Amino acid sequence: MSDQRQHEGMDRRRFLQSTAAVGAGLAIAPSILAQAGGTASDDINVALLGAGAQGQILMNACLQIPGVRFKAVCDIWEAYNLRRVSRLLDRYGHKNNTYTDYKEMLDKEKGNIDAVIVATPDFWHAEHAIACMEAGLDVYCEKEMSNELAKAKQMVEAQRRTGKLLQIGHQRRSNPRYLHCYEKVIQQARMLGRITTANGQWNxxxxxxxxxxxxxxxxxATLAKYGFKSMEQFRNWRWYKGLGGGPIVDLGSHQIDIYSWFLNATPKGVIASGGTDYYDKNTHEWYDSVLAIYDFETKDGVVRAFYQVLTTNSSQGYFETFMGDQGTLMISEAAGRGSVYREQGAHVPEWDRWVKLGLIAEPQRVETKDDSGAVLDVRETVPAQEYLIPIDMEGKPYHQPHLENFFNAMRGKEKLTCPGEVGYETAVMVLRTNEAVEAQRRLEFGKDEFHV
Structure with missing residues (x-):
């Protein structure tokens, strides 16, 4: 087999693999087809700007939400993304118009749509979101707001100027399990005591x-018009500087956002190490691994937070852990992780009361017997008692609650859980982390750096 044919075969396999998971989530439920047939006075008409893998995930979640109707789809990959998604929406009963130019869409759909879901590559987010808000539309924009802080700031300024809604796609902010842990475990019960350390990873x-x-x-010509040098770059834009932000942005952004949220603080500084140690630097301009340490100044004292993102090994997946002198919270967007662990010195009756109140579930059995024949070291600690988080997603896709929050905010029923100002804080943290890797030294955050 020639090198060219071998490359084409590999491309086809990778393409099919990358779209299979998205396609698997688009099975048409009869209930969704039934609700698509009618209209209601509070229906929200939506356009999807960016119909790639992430756009299709958001579309799939929207199709589970009553009262949301797609009217338009825009994507520059007309031969694949645009046609495929438009046909899928047609099958769901959402008759839609298609566009390759977002400006044409905004012009021709004026008065026909109420909101736009922006799921284009990061370097387009600011231009697209600002144009949509200036056209009088509310915007749900995938993270990262931008790969440039100046442009992220412009998004917040445009939101304030137009008065339109701007929800940033840090979907854990609306996840019922995360909300429960923040509101009940950390804020109300203070189960963890004084939090001293946090860590997390996405491998x-x-x-x-x-x-x-x-x-x-x-x-x-079309690729060049929209900022891409080749199909290779178009399909793998996340790895190129100036287009994406690398794994600390793509993956770490979600979790570092949780650090700031749960600790009610922004970091004073960051030390980070990373590099392109595995992949070809010509095709992977961004680091393939980053290890970062932040120090957050909270009202209870300093919290040191470690974060690791790898793209070369999947060991233990992704999670966040918050550790205090009374307990530990481990949580993940994946349903298999979500527990609070009681430290040996914690007041047991308090934890029993929290179980009765439904804040945590009955403790799991702790196995302390050692059948290995080894003699326990005096420095070892008895395993902490585990209490599961009694909240689940009720079968919803990860992004659905966040989109529900956006649409409910449009109806005046809720406040946004991740408005532009909050998304901007996270953009500062992760984009400056990339700078810290490049500088190979600790970077300090200014007091006003997180505000627009």
Whole structure:
């Protein structure tokens, strides 16, 4: 087999793999088809701007929400993303118009849509979100707000100027399990006591570059118009500086946002180490791994937080842990993790009361017997008692509660859980972390750096 044919075969495999998971989530439920047939006075008409993998995930979540109707789809990959998503929406009963140019969409759909979901590459977010708000539309914009802080700031300023809603896609902010842990475990009961340390990670296994069908190539002129040098770059934009922000932005942003939220603080400084140690630097301009340490000044004292993101090994997946002198919270967006662990010195009757109040579930059995024959070291600690978090997602996709919050805010029923000002704080943290890796030294955050 020639090198060219081998490369094309690999591209096709990677393309199919990258779209299979998205397609699997788009099975048409009869209940969704039934609700798509009618209209109501409070229906929200939506356009999807960016119909790639993430856009399709958000679309799928929206289709589970009553009263949301897609009217338009815009994507520059007309031969694949645009046609595929438009046809899927048609099958759901959402008759829609298609566009490759967002400006044309905003012009022709004026008066026909109420909101836009922006799921384009990071370097387009600011231009797209600002244009939509200035067109009088509310915006749900995927994170990161931008790969440039100046442009992220412009998004917040545009929101204030237009008065439109701007929800940033840090979906854990609306996740019922995270809300329960923040409001009940940390704020109300203070189960963890004084939090001293946090850590988290998102590890992913090594992957080949994403490919594309040879019969659906975007022409060079169109790619250049929208900021891409090739199909390779278009499909793998997250790895290129100036287009994406690397894994600390793509993955770490979600979790570092949780540090700031749960600690009610922003960091004073960051030390970070990273590099492109595994992949070809010509195709992976961003670091393939980053290790970072932040220090947060909270009202109870300093909290040191460690974060690790890997793209070469998937060990233990992704989670966040908050550790205090009375207990530990481990939580993840994945349903398999969500527990509070009681320290040996914690007041047991208090924990029993919290179980009765439903803040935590009955404790899990702790196995302390050691059958290995080894003699326990005096420095070892008895395993902490585990209490599960008694809240689940009720079968909803991860992004659905956050989108529900956005649409409910449009109806005046709720406040946004992640408005632009909050998303901007996280953008500062992660984009400056990339700077810390580059500088190879600790970077300090200014007191006013997180505010617009």
């Amino acid at each position: 992913r296994g090594a992957q080949e570059p994403l490919g594309w069908p040879t019969n659906a190539v975007i022409d060079e």
